Amino acid sequence: xxxxxxxxxxxxxxxxxxxxxxxxxxxxxxxxxxxxxxxxxxxxxxxxxxxxxxxxxxxxxxxxxxxxxxxxxxxxxxxxxxxxxxxxxxxxxxxxxxxxxxxxxxxxxxxxxxxxxxxxxxxxxxxxxxxxxxxxxxxxxxxxxxxxxxxxxxxxxxxxxxxxxxxxxxxxxxxxxxxxxxxxxxxxxxxxxxxxxxxxxxxxxxxxxxxxxxxxxxxxxxxxxxxxxxxxxxxxxxxxxxxxxxxxxxxxxxxxxxxxxxxxxxxxxxxxxxxxxxxxxxxxxxxxxxxxxxxxxxxxxxxxxxxxxxxxxxxxxxxxxx
Numbered sequence: 001x002x003x004x005x006x007x008x009x010x011x012x013x014x015x016x017x018x019x020x021x022x023x024x025x026x027x028x029x030x031x032x033x034x035x036x037x038x039x040x041x042x043x044x045x046x047x048x049x050x051x052x053x054x055x056x057x058x059x060x061x062x063x064x065x066x067x068x069x070x071x072x073x074x075x076x077x078x079x080x081x082x083x084x085x086x087x088x089x090x091x092x093x094x095x096x097x098x099x100x101x102x103x104x105x106x107x108x109x110x111x112x113x114x115x116x117x118x119x120x121x122x123x124x125x126x127x128x129x130x131x132x133x134x135x136x137x138x139x140x141x142x143x144x145x146x147x148x149x150x151x152x153x154x155x156x157x158x159x160x161x162x163x164x165x166x167x168x169x170x171x172x173x174x175x176x177x178x179x180x181x182x183x184x185x186x187x188x189x190x191x192x193x194x195x196x197x198x199x200x201x202x203x204x205x206x207x208x209x210x211x212x213x214x215x216x217x218x219x220x221x222x223x224x225x226x227x228x229x230x231x232x233x234x235x236x237x238x239x240x241x242x243x244x245x246x247x248x249x250x251x252x253x254x255x256x257x258x259x260x261x262x263x264x265x266x267x268x269x270x271x272x273x274x275x276x277x278x279x280x281x282x283x284x285x286x287x288x289x290x291x292x293x294x295x296x297x298x299x300x301x302x303x304x305x306x307x308x309x310x311x312x313x314x315x316x317x318x319x320x321x322x
Contacts, residue, residue, distance in 0.1 A: 005079065006040035007207050008064060008094075008175055013037045013073035015059050019280070031279045033059040034070070035231040038306070041175065046201065046208040048222030048239065050215050050254065052276055056231040057211045061177050064209065065096060077175075088122060095168040099180035101160035105152040111163045112138075112148025118170045137166040141196060158189035162196065169200070175207045182217060194221055215254050219243055227251050230279060230287040233306055236314040247309055247320040249292045286318070294319060 015034040034056045041047050062068045066082040075082045098104040116134040135145035141162040182190040212218050225242045227235040235248040246252045283290050289299040298318050306316040
């Protein structure tokens, strides 16, 4: 991991959506999918982003990819607002690997064509050079050039995800956003894909934003980990520090819920009460307080700021680190 100027930076990002209130309530309501999120990625770093489904992880990914514009706040790539980058140039620098290779690959398109599609769109190389580049990309992810003529249904789930990774690398990006890239795969295959991503990062100098609902997966690949809850960052720390001594009660509940390989090992005692609140009606104060085993009076009244509780360690909790 390097400590240069940020490659990508999010500054106070918020994203709101207007939706219907419900089946019997047709009046418009506002969902705060993201609420004041700030983070940065250094070149060569893997930042893990973790949280329950519905916490805003994928919304954040879409904003960072400039697929959507924030309601407020700013995304900077190499110090420049992403809206100011020519779209083709930005797309060459930032790519994405999606969760489900079954749906992210066109079932009627041969794998070689899918991997090389970006080369065609950007007009890179001659037809022969593109074929050679596709063969090179397939080899890079552990597939053979002969497999280029096959369709997605002829591959296993792990092979399909390898092809999706090859497609993301076609334009030689600097940053790859991985949105739950192994959650649709068998556990036996997950480690192979994670090891492939780590190997590619080392060989190509890639920077990753690795999104997952699984802390154990994130801990395996990340230099730092950001924890989200209901549209806000609640903890950000080096991975080793976060796993050794999590500061936020929500992080502790995620660790408590993680599977333990040793059946005789006792899981941590911290457990969250109830279910994730609706983003249509978030609780006042700290959004986690209705489920928090450590909630106190001021948690109901004031939203905690994300503050530096120790060098390099940030937490949004009134009690943590004091």
